[in-house]
Amino acid sequence: MAKYEIDRIDRMILSFLVKNARMPFLEIARECGVSGAAIHQRVKRLEARGVITGSRLLVKPQALGLNVCAFISISLSEANKYPEVIASLKRIPEIVECHFVTGKYAILTKVYCFDNDHLMEILLTTIQKIPYVQSTETMISLDEAIERQVWVKDYKRLQNAQ
Numbered sequence: 001m002a003k004y005e006i007d008r009i010d011r012m013i014l015s016f017l018v019k020n021a022r023m024p025f026l027e028i029a030r031e032c033g034v035s036g037a038a039i040h041q042r043v044k045r046l047e048a049r050g051v052i053t054g055s056r057l058l059v060k061p062q063a064l065g066l067n068v069c070a071f072i073s074i075s076l077s078e079a080n081k082y083p084e085v086i087a088s089l090k091r092i093p094e095i096v097e098c099h100f101v102t103g104k105y106a107i108l109t110k111v112y113c114f115d116n117d118h119l120m121e122i123l124l125t126t127i128q129k130i131p132y133v134q135s136t137e138t139m140i141s142l143d144e145a146i147e148r149q150v151w152v153k154d155y156k157r158l159q160n161a162q
Helices: 008-019 025-032 036-048 079-089 116-125 155-161
Strands: 068-076 095-100 107-113 133-141
Touching (some): 008 036, 107 116
Antiparallel strands (some): 068 133
16 A cells, blocks of 8 residues: 555644544534535545544443453463464453564553453453463553543644644
8 A cells, every 4th residue: 555645634634533533524624724525535535545444432441340451461482373362362352452562572452341350350261371372461550541542733733834
């Protein structure tokens, strides 16, 4: 896929949509000084190029009783078995993020559980039973101090720079 160059208007659109994915295109158009049709075409192009990969409804885990957020680092006995381990991890619904990382551990996951007993069950009966998982280290999150989407340069600063 060829690299897509994002211009000032695209950045403005992304800045608005990252803050509020439900913002009406006509409102974005007014802010950007272009037509609603132009915004619609640009968003479709950003989607087609893979810059925008979708939108989703965000649910607070605590509203569902998922009161424990933890990060589990996983070391592998054989690094080349990464795809098999990932396939197994994908079947665990409590895992909401999974990253292949550098450092002491190969994989970093983010999990949500109802309580510490649930977390221990996921660790002992699920994750640590996966073939090629050598060891795990768990960190429990006490507070999520920052929660946001990817940073998009503020369009007002972009306008002032132009």
